[in-house]
Amino acid sequence: EEPTLEPISSYNSLIAFTSEKDGNAEIYTMRADGSDLTNLTNNDALDFNPAWSPDGKRIAFESNRAVFTQIYLMDADGSNVSQLTFDEIEHEMTMNYAQSNPWSPDGSHLLFFQRVYPEKGSPPPSPPELYSIDVNGGNKVMLASGNISLFEVSWSPDGKHVAYIANDPQNPNASRLYIVNADGSDRRDITKSLQANERLNGFSYDWSADGQSIFFIAYEHISEGNDQWIAYESSLDAETLVRKAESNIPMDSWWDGTSFITGFDASTLTWLRSDGTYSTLKPLKHCQFEKEPQYSFLARRAFNENLIISVGCPNGDLWFYWANPDGTFIKQLFDAPISVKDGGLNDIVWSPDNKYIAINVYSADVIHIYVINVEKSLRDPSALPDPIGSGAIGHSISWQPNP
Secondary structure, eight states, rough: OOOOOOOOOOOOOOEEEEEOOSSSSSEEETTTTSSSOEEEEOOOOOOEEEEEEESSSEEEEEEEEEEEEEEEEEEETSSSOOOOOOOOSSEEOOOSSSOOOSTTTTTSSEEEEEEEEOTTTSSOOOOOOOEETTTOOOOOOOESSSBBBBSSSETTSSSSSSEEEEEEEEEEEEEEEEEEEEEOOOOOOOTTTSSEEEEEEEEEEEEEEEEEEEEEEEEEEEETTEEEEEEEETTTSOOOOEEEEEEEEOOOEEETTEEEEEEETTSSSSEETSSSSSEEEEETOOOSSSSSSSOHHHHHEOOOOOOOEEEEESSEEEEEEEOTTTTOOEEOOOOOOEEEEEEEEEEEEOTTTSSEEEEEEEETTTEEEEEEEHHHHOTTTOOOOOOOEESSSEEEEEEEEOO
């Protein structure tokens, strides 16, 4: 049964993104329809990776205007630029995904990395160090160091904790999930209670809605041809680990009683619910393969846990699907693909109201931004969106929260 959809809305907030449309990396904003395109930085240096504050009034960004890449703040219109970091070392904010916003929920602190990038031909970069700093430039605190994943760092919903994934110091081929207090104290290994033959699967995890526990997927090799994926819920003190679901084929995530199972080759996606019912999707049905299947696959959850799934076929066609949190309703967004010859999809970014997505796709060395009204596309899948921005840089889109 088709879910009840809210009235189609207009989204008047701004999208911040990095573009080289004028020959230099600058930060721009525009409306969801492509209007009011504004260059906020207008600087000869490289300015990139914008991230809106939770109140929608300021933007944090990175720039090399002070030789080393530093973190800066500016107002929504590009005024009142201030430098936040000053150490003579490279800085980069944590990636701005749905669960990985560098801003703390109350907007008082930012997460960022410091690391040394040697000259070309020298040894590889040093392992990153994860820091928190308040937006006035004070109270800089190291939270972690080592081989930390740059993509999966997040604040807890209440802003009291930070989660991150790092390589296991005893086994470089395995990863561990850690939580640390926002003041840098009491680091604990959430995965410490896994059995000896279990390990963290992939690089994804989810906070509970109240922020009092965290969910992740573990992988267990039992015997030849007998593997298992387990969804766990852990308390924040890492002392209580509860099995929530199990699968003998790869499970990507678990949320509120539903396992999202991607299988071995993503040819069939399955939503398996706790009552034993399930739904399936075959996202590769539109792709034609001459030899071995080659495709790209990306799934992004909204803040309300709805899911957008994208599949890229070998010929450059991108197909999109929408699913509600438990997979009881799944629908193809468009009757035809977005075609990107000799390219593909960089990222999918949900708007804070869960009604729009922004995507950036690359083709022939040019990156375009599309904004998709999800509700409208669910009602009328016949109309493909048009690109509204070009010259963008991948993984560099941030939606302004409703001011």
